[in-house]
Amino acid sequence: MEEPTPSQFPETQSTRPTMLTVLCILTFIGSGMQLFSSLIIAGFYDMFVQVIQDFAVKFKLAGMDQLLAVKPLFFVVSVFLYAGSIGGAILMMRMKKAGFHVYTIFQILLIISPMYFMHQSAPGTFDVLLSGLFVFLYSMNLKFMS
Secondary structure, three states: OOOOOHHHOOOOOOOOOHHHHHHHHHHHHHHHHHHHHHHHHHHOHHHHHHHHHHHHHHHOOOOHHHHHOOOHHHHHHHHHHHHHHHHHHHHHHOOOHHHHHHHHHHHHHHHHHHHHHOOOOOOOHHHHHHHHHHHHHHHOOHHHOO
16 A cells, blocks of 8 residues: 655645735734824823924914824824734734734724714725725635634
């Protein structure tokens, strides 16, 4: 009787698609930078307000009053939400479907939170488009995850 060779057995370990790897890396970069900036702003909020006020006066920018009206709690919540987004990407990097659901929930919360804290009537168009694009592209890779 002949010994089976490893090539005769189907490969059970799935490999991560390149697109999923790229998406996860982009999420780590984008959400990581947002997490870091929100953490810094929350920690140095008074200094942030002063800089924004000086910036608005110097360059005569409209709409800065809305940014100044935001409380430090918004930035603390943002830190938590971006950390959740990164957590979902980590799970997807490990090929876990649960990561997609975690990521999607935190992206929805990231879209909604400025509406609550800044009293906006609608979410930002760019935020919706970018988050929607990433969720869509991640969903294309669900078939590879367990």
